[in-house]
Amino acid sequence: MAVDANGRGAGDVDDGLRRDLAEAKAQLAATSEVLTALGRSASDLDAVLGTVVGWAQRLCRADVAQIHLVEGEVLTLARSTGLSDEGVAYMALHPVGRDRTSLIGRVGLYAQPQQITDVLTDTDYGRLDFQRLAGLRTVLGVPMVLDGDMVGVLLVWRTEVDPFGDRETEVLTTFAAQATIAIRQVALLQTLEARQQELAQKIHQLEALGEVGQAVSSSLDLDEVLTTIVTHAVQLSGTDGGSILEFDEPVEEFRVRTAYGTSDELLERLQTTRIGRDATLVGRAATEGRPLQVPDLRDVPLDPHLQCLFEAGWQSLVAVPMLREGRIVGALVVRRRKPGGFSEETCDLLETFASQSSLAILNARLFGELERKSAELEIASRHKSEFLASMSHELRTPLNAVIGFSEVLLERMFGDLNERQDEYVRDIWSSGKHLLELLNDILDLSKVEAGRMDLEWSTFSVREALENGLALMRERAARKSISLILEVAPEIGLFHADELRFRQVVLNLLSNAVKFTPEAGEVVVRATSDGPEVLVTVTDTGIGVAPADQARIFESFQQGGRGAQQHEGTGLGLTLCRRIVGLLGGRMWLESEVGRGSTFGFAIPLGALESAQAPRSDESPPHGGPLVVIIEDDRRSLDLLRLYLEGAGVEVVGVRDGATGLEVVRQRRPSAVVLDIRLPGMDGWDVLATLKADPATAPIPVVVVSMVDERGRGFALGAAEYLVKPVSRDDVLSALTRVTVLPDSNRTLLAIDDDPLVIELVKAVLEPEGWQVLGAADGETGVALARSRQPAVVLLDLLLPGMDGFEIAAALHDDSTTQQIPIIVLTSMTMTRADKERLQGRISYVAQKGNFDPALLVALVHRTTEAPAASAQEG
């Protein structure tokens, strides 16, 4: 039957139409099936191509349908239907070129549909191997074109000579286009997936590198860092294990530092294997400065390192050198249990890890060195401090003798001296003093430099401190007829700093000023305030300091052009002064003109207690304890009193003169004042009278502590307590207790027992607990002591010669002054009911002597005194 180009039968239009309709339906079904296949498994190219060839074969009424895809220069069979397995296998193994010898080649060549009516009669046809195998005769092929490029050929053949018509060509072309879409889609998807994978890989790598970078920069534990690195390197490179080797430069050997995915035995073996620089894979990689890989360890000669790995079942590896500034730091090795190469990307990645590793190793080395150095420095500095401390002790001891014995002679203790002898002994004395001063300056300076100069902050009067300095210099100034002038601005009052150090600085400047000022000159000390600072200047009419020397005059052993030979000094004074002022938070300077004089000045910020103009009466004690102001000029006594009071939880402000004391009391409103009578300037009597005359300060109890015993006068002026020096800790604390600054803390206990051993025992147990134990061997003494000393508790033995325990308890109970004192009966006798009744209401506790337990006694005494009047019995 002849068929026209439209597939319509010429003879029977109806038939033709019917057939057309059927074919169109079939084609529609085919197309929709292909599309469904495409939609169902867009990524499964094989399934789509299978559907295409199936329908092509059927709709073209062909024996075989195939798709060949372009692979480089050739076309390879991708999918086939209707051909035997052998045929498919043969054709798949024999791709065809783009030439006229085959139909596939011709479609590839012309990119147009081609038909060979009979391959056996076609003169150009050359693939008789195919013809013999598959028996093809008439062949039709159409190109599959994607974006102008041919990607394949869809062809059908018949094993009889029966040419395909236009309709078949059209059907085939449609299918080719659909197959092409599928290919394009799959290609796109694959690209997308590859990109995605690449991206994920990159992210993964970046994350790993970030983690490694963080480990390198944040951890100084080298092994931890290297373990992190090797772990990530192995995981990211998709290998099974790895290790990091560190290069030991002096011996030119690599040592395995850490490993991942490696058994303990292998690691141990690796660590004991000598991996030299020559004739090893890692050595060669390091020398050549590039990664070297072994895809199969069976194929290469094995160095000791590779031998170990091979024996442990590893088959392939890559060694990446770790280099820094041309020096070998180590190597990173990753390995697989199977043979195989390592891609360039993997090697690139590993090089990044290697670089991080070398950085980590170098960091760790630098840090180790730094640590060693600073440890050495610390030891050196400690040695220096120890040396200075011991040297200063060793030097000071003989100096003390030199100075002391000179003084003995100067005091004429053992006979008179003639004028010359007196002069020489004075020289010995002053040289000794000078040496000691130098020694003290050196010691102070070394303490400042070592950061060990501790400051003792206190509140003091600036004026007093300056007057004190002037007083010490007065004699020397008078010898040169130098006038000493003090000018203190009215706003300058109290100051919070280290008073001793402040005076040390002032004295040093004053002493320099007097030293460098010629006869009949003038030295003026000024104190002013400038905003938040107190400024002190010492101005002389001396020789001055040349501008060139001004900068270095604060350095050690520089006396400027002022003549070191002529003027005796330590050369450390100004250095020390500046350091001390610095410690006090201030600064120091010099203004000078040669021949006219110098002004040395320093400024220190105002401390917690500012000027007298800014009283802070509402300030509460920082540590919560009561505040006591001690007014005492003798530093030793002040230190001692301060210690006693601070020990009892009292906050102490110490002042050294009456006027300052009054000021501080007015500002701080302490709970009590401890007052010395013999004070410079305004004496204790004046202070006491002034405090009592002022309604604001009158209620503050004053405890007088004085060498002079004038109790009558003290009490008449309003003192609450009067103690005569020397005073003990107990004296002071009980006086403060009586004026209710401190809570009642009567810690006196009276033990009445005829056995001195028992009293000793009680003392031994209770004295470490802070108790004062009074002992009485008999009842009469006991009762008298209880009356006079008012103990907090009485410890009583019942069996006593003479007045017995029962009588004593009764006596204490009957006397109103001792009635309240709790009694603990300590007895070895067994108490009868009658005994207990006799004591009823008079004793607090009964303790058995036989099984005496120190802890029980302590607990009993504390309980009795803390909760008095409770009547109970204990066995």
Next chain:
Amino acid sequence: MTDYRILVVEDNERNLKLVRDVLQFAGYDVVEARSGEQGVALAKECFPDLVLMDIQLPHMDGAEALRRLRDSPETRTVPIVALTAFAMREDREQALRAGFDGYLEKPISVRDLPEQVRHFLSGKEPRR
């Protein structure tokens, strides 16, 4: 002449001699000890009214000697005064914290020493 006996504990021979001579000159009865151990032993035997003790002694230091004297009934109440170096603030601090009744700074003032000692003795009767 006073009736007070002062025990001086000082390891440096010359400084010991200096303190001894100055105190003897002022009329005190002086007993010498050259170590903490000797000081503790002598204090129990000779009933001093005051102990002057160098704080920096080899072996048993001043603070330890002080503790032993305070632990012993015979010497518990004797005032014990530390001899400290003027330059060493920390010595002073240490002395007071250890429980000394006070301190005197070295170099001692030959002129003032008798008066300073009197200060620590004032109000007390000689023990013998």
